[in-house]
Amino acid sequence: MASVSEPPPYGKYKDINADDTPSRFNKCMSDDLNIQERVAHYDAWAKTYDEDMKSYGFTGPEIAVEYLKRYFKNTNATFLDCGAGTGLLGVYTKELGYTNFHALDASSVALEKAKSREAYTNFIQEFITTGKLSIESGVYDGLVCCGCFVPGHLEPDCVEDWCRIVKPGGIVIIVMNQRWLSKEPSYNEGKLEGAFQKRVDEGKWELIVREQRDGYFVNDVAEVFVFRVK
Numbered sequence: 661m662a663s664v665s666e667p668p669p670y671g672k673y674k675d676i677n678a679d680d681t682p683s684r685f686n687k688c689m690s691d692d693l694n695i696q697e698r699v700a701h702y703d704a705w706a707k708t709y710d711e712d713m714k715s716y717g718f719t720g721p722e723i724a725v726e727y728l729k730r731y732f733k734n735t736n737a738t739f740l741d742c743g744a745g746t747g748l749l750g751v752y753t754k755e756l757g758y759t760n761f762h763a764l765d766a767s768s769v770a771l772e773k774a775k776s777r778e779a780y781t782n783f784i785q786e787f788i789t790t791g792k793l794s795i796e797s798g799v800y801d802g803l804v805c806c807g808c809f810v811p812g813h814l815e816p817d818c819v820e821d822w823c824r825i826v827k828p829g830g831i832v833i834i835v836m837n838q839r840w841l842s843k844e845p846s847y848n849e850g851k852l853e854g855a856f857q858k859r860v861d862e863g864k865w866e867l868i869v870r871e872q873r874d875g876y877f878v879n880d881v882a883e884v885f886v887f888r889v890k
């Protein structure tokens with residue numbers, strides 16, 4: 661079995677252009693990149709992303725699929741893997757027989773890799789912003805976002821549009837590294853939780869579960885939020 665180690669300490673690898681696993685991992689969160697450069701990094705990283713994440717014991721997609729199974733017995737329901745990357749989640753949804761999973765990501769190369777898994781039926785290359793996605797309202801029974809609330813990635817208010825594209829009664833599953841709730845300046849001091857709560861207060865969705873799961877990376881904890889859209 662391949663060895664699994666802790667991810668490198670965030671911010672320690674300043675030579676972000678080095679081509680080794682710790683540098684590739686840290687570069688995706690670097691403050692030095694704008695969003696286009698970050699996505700270009702994901703394009704370049706798509707080839708080795710799966711192996712690099714595996715070497716750090718990343719279990720986000722396994723955790724996400726546990727919640728998917730909990731809330732969706734209907735494997736024909738329509739889902740969006742929002743920030744699908746190379747489609748690691750698709751490996752599990754395919755095994756479980758989910759037939760209508762769409763993949764959205766800004767990285768075209770990552771989406772090509774996701775395509776090769778034959779687990780998704782639609783591919784949307786688009787940036788998630790705080791504005792509207794090109795998707796029509798109320799089309800998804802569920803939306804899963806795994807590992808994308810990360811430094812330099814999604815802005816907290818992007819969830820506004822998720823409440824629009826998911827049908828009333830549909831489910832949004834968010835799996836993220838708990839550390840970013842306190843350590844990432846765009847999310848900490850309640851900024852991310854506040855953005856989630858704002859939509860609760862506005863009657864756009866309700867929180868149905870918030871749980872923690874060990875082993876997101878070797879020593880990291882996953883924070884899982886499940887919302888039902890109203």
Ligand SMILES: C[S@@+](CC[C@H](N)C(=O)[O-])C[C@H]1O[C@@H](n2cnc3c(N)ncnc32)[C@H](O)[C@@H]1O
Pocket residue numbers: 695699702720721742743744745746747748749764765766767770786787788789805806807808810812813814
């Ligand atoms: C850490 S990866 C997670 C990918 C996948 N969900 C997983 O669990 O392996 C983050 C993904 O978010 C995508 N991403 C980052 N910012 C984005 C944005 N603003 N809009 C769309 N995709 C974005 C990246 O291209 C990358 O594929």
